[in-house]
Amino acid sequence: MSQLRAAAAAAGGLRRSGPRVAPPARRSRKDASPRRAAPAPAPSPPCSRHLFSDPAETEALRSNLLAWYDRCKRDLPWRTRAATEPDADRRAYAVWVSEIMLQQTQVATVIDYYNRWMQKWPTLQALAQASLEEVNELWAGLGYYSRGKRLQEAARKVVSELAGRMPRTAEDLQKLLPGVGRYTAAAIASISYGQATGVVDGNVIRVLCRLRCIGADSSSPAVIDRLWDMANALVDRSRPGDFNQALMELGATVCVPKAPLCGECPVKQHCRARLRVEKELASASQKLLGKATPVPDVEDCGAGGCSLCPPAAEPWDSSLGVTNFPRKAAKKQPRVARAATCVLERRGLEYLIVQRPSSGLLAGLWEFPSLPLAQDLQEEKQREALAEHLQTWIGQPVVAGDLQLIGEVVHIFSHIHQTYVVYSLSLDGDVTLDPASSPSRWVTEKEFHASAVSTAMKKVLKVCEKQREKRSNPGQGSKRKRGAKAQGTGSTSPGTQLSLRAFLRPPTAP
Numbered sequence: 001m002s003q004l005r006a007a008a009a010a011a012g013g014l015r016r017s018g019p020r021v022a023p024p025a026r027r028s029r030k031d032a033s034p035r036r037a038a039p040a041p042a043p044s045p046p047c048s049r050h051l052f053s054d055p056a057e058t059e060a061l062r063s064n065l066l067a068w069y070d071r072c073k074r075d076l077p078w079r080t081r082a083a084t085e086p087d088a089d090r091r092a093y094a095v096w097v098s099e100i101m102l103q104q105t106q107v108a109t110v111i112d113y114y115n116r117w118m119q120k121w122p123t124l125q126a127l128a129q130a131s132l133e134e135v136n137e138l139w140a141g142l143g144y145y146s147r148g149k150r151l152q153e154a155a156r157k158v159v160s161e162l163a164g165r166m167p168r169t170a171e172d173l174q175k176l177l178p179g180v181g182r183y184t185a186a187a188i189a190s191i192s193y194g195q196a197t198g199v200v201d202g203n204v205i206r207v208l209c210r211l212r213c214i215g216a217d218s219s220s221p222a223v224i225d226r227l228w229d230m231a232n233a234l235v236d237r238s239r240p241g242d243f244n245q246a247l248m249e250l251g252a253t254v255c256v257p258k259a260p261l262c263g264e265c266p267v268k269q270h271c272r273a274r275l276r277v278e279k280e281l282a283s284a285s286q287k288l289l290g291k292a293t294p295v296p297d298v299e300d301c302g303a304g305g306c307s308l309c310p311p312a313a314e315p316w317d318s319s320l321g322v323t324n325f326p327r328k329a330a331k332k333q334p335r336v337a338r339a340a341t342c343v344l345e346r347r348g349l350e351y352l353i354v355q356r357p358s359s360g361l362l363a364g365l366w367e368f369p370s371l372p373l374a375q376d377l378q379e380e381k382q383r384e385a386l387a388e389h390l391q392t393w394i395g396q397p398v399v400a401g402d403l404q405l406i407g408e409v410v411h412i413f414s415h416i417h418q419t420y421v422v423y424s425l426s427l428d429g430d431v432t433l434d435p436a437s438s439p440s441r442w443v444t445e446k447e448f449h450a451s452a453v454s455t456a457m458k459k460v461l462k463v464c465e466k467q468r469e470k471r472s473n474p475g476q477g478s479k480r481k482r483g484a485k486a487q488g489t490g491s492t493s494p495g496t497q498l499s500l501r502a503f504l505r506p507p508t509a510p
C-alpha cells in the first residue's frame with residue numbers, strides 16, 4: 001500500500017484542482033501582430049491495447065478477480081468491521097481510519113495501531129472529544145504524524161458541522177472532509193456505501209499498467225487521469241467495494257513490484273505484459289529450433305504517438321519481463337539534514353523531553369532537546385551550540401566539555417535524510433524547568449515510551465542505553481565484529497574504539 005498509495009491519492013488531488021495553467025502573458029502592442037504561434041498538437045488518444053474495450057473481457061476479469069478475492073483475501077480487522085457494522089456512519093468511520101493509517105504504511109504495522117485506535121475511539125464522536133496529545137501518543141511510531149491530526153480535525157468537523165453524519169458520496173467526502181483526497185473518498189464510498197466508483201492507489205497503478213502495458217510515466221497527472229478512467233470503467237457494479245479491495249489485494253500479494261507471481265494470478269489471461277513475455281519466449285524457442293520467427297503482435301503502438309507507451313528512449317527491456325511496467329520518473333533525492341540532540345538525564349532516573357512546534361515536521365511531538373546543525377560544523381562548535389541550547393531549557397549554565405558524544409543516528413523521513421548527532425549529559429542535582437519556555441517535562445523511561453515521541457527519538461535513546469551498557473561492561477565491546485554498527489539503524493559509536501585501543505596498548509609489567 002505504502003508510499004505509492006499516497007502518491008496516487010496526491011496525484012488524484014492534482015487532478016481535482018486541474019493542471020496548473022500559467023496566466024496569459026500580457027501582450028505588448030508589438031506582440032499583437034497577426035502572426036500566431038502554431039497550436040501544440042493534441043496528444044493522440046491511446047490505442048486499444050491500453051484499454052478494456054471488450055465488454056465480455058471486462059466481465060470475465062471482474063468475475064475472476066472477485067472469485068479469487070473471495071477465496072484468498074486476508075483477514076483484516078477493518079474488513080471485518082466494514083462487513084459487519086450495520087450503522088453507515090460507524091462503518092464509513094472504520095474504513096476511513098484504516099485508509100488513513102494505510103497511507104505510506106504496511107498492513108502488518110497498521111493492524112495493531114488500528115485495533116488500539118478503534119478500541120479507544122470507536123466512533124467519530126469519541127475521536128472528536130480526544131485531545132491532540134492523546135492522538136499523537138497513539139500514533140507514535142506510525143510516522144507521518146499529520147495524518148492523525150487531520151483525521152481528528154475532520155472528525156470534529158463531521159460532529160460539529162454535519163451533525164455527526166458522514167458524507168454519503170465520494171464527491172462529498174472529498175469536498176467536505178479536510179485531508180480526504182480522491183483515493184480515500186472513493187475507497188470509503190465504495191467499501192462503506194457500495195458506490196460504483198473505482199480507486200487508484202500504488203497497487204492499482206502497478207496492476208493496471210501491467211494488464212495494459214502502460215509504460216509512460218505512471219506518476220504523471222495525464223497517466224493518472226487515464227488510470228482513474230480505467231478503474232471507474234472496470235469496477236464491478238454490484239460489488240464495487242470488494243472489487244476495489246480485490247484489485248489492491250492483487251497488487252499487494254501477487255502482482256508485487258519485484259517478483260510478481262504471474263503463474264498464480266487470477267487475471268493472467270487478461271494481462272498484456274504477460275502476453276508479451278510469453279510471445280517473446282515462444283519466439284525465442286522457435287528460433288532455437290531453427291523455425292521462422294512469428295512476429296509478435298505485442299509491439300508498442302507506433303512511432304512515438306501514443307501517450308501511454310514507454311518513451312522511445314526507454315523501450316521494452318526483455319530482461320525485466322512484466323516488471324517493465326509501471327515506470328516512474330526518477331524520484332527526487334531527499335534533503336540532507338543534521339541536528340545535535342542531547343539525552344539529558346536527571347539523577348539517573350528521568351530524561352528531559354521538550355515539545356516541537358505545533359506545525360511543520362513532527363508537529364506537536366516530544367523529543368530530546370535538539371537543534372539543527374550546519375553540515376560542516378566542527379565538534380567543538382557543536383558542543384558549544386548544544387550547551388547554549390540546553391541552557392535555555394534548564395535555566396542553568398551547561399559546560400560544553402561535559403557533553404558526552406555518543407554517536408550518530410540516521411533516520412529517513414519521507415523527504416529528509418536526517419542525521420542526529422547524539423550527546424548525553426547526566427545531572428546529579430534537581431533541575432527546575434522554566435514554565436515560561438515551551439512545554440518541557442521530565443519523564444521516566446517508561447513514560448518516555450508512552451509519550452508522543454517519534455521513532456527517531458526512540459532510536460536515539462536506544463543508542464544511548466547501548467553505549468551506557470558498554471561503558472559499564474567494557475569487555476563486551478571486544479566481542480563485536482569489526483566494523484559492526486551500534487544498535488539502531490545507521491548509528492555509529494565512538495565507544496566501539498575502546499577495545500581496539502586496549503588491544504594496541506603495550507603490555508604493562510606484572
Ligand code: SF4
Binds near residue numbers: 211256261263272
Ligand atoms: Fe501482474 Fe503477472 Fe497478473 Fe499480469 S499476470 S497482472 S503481471 S501478476
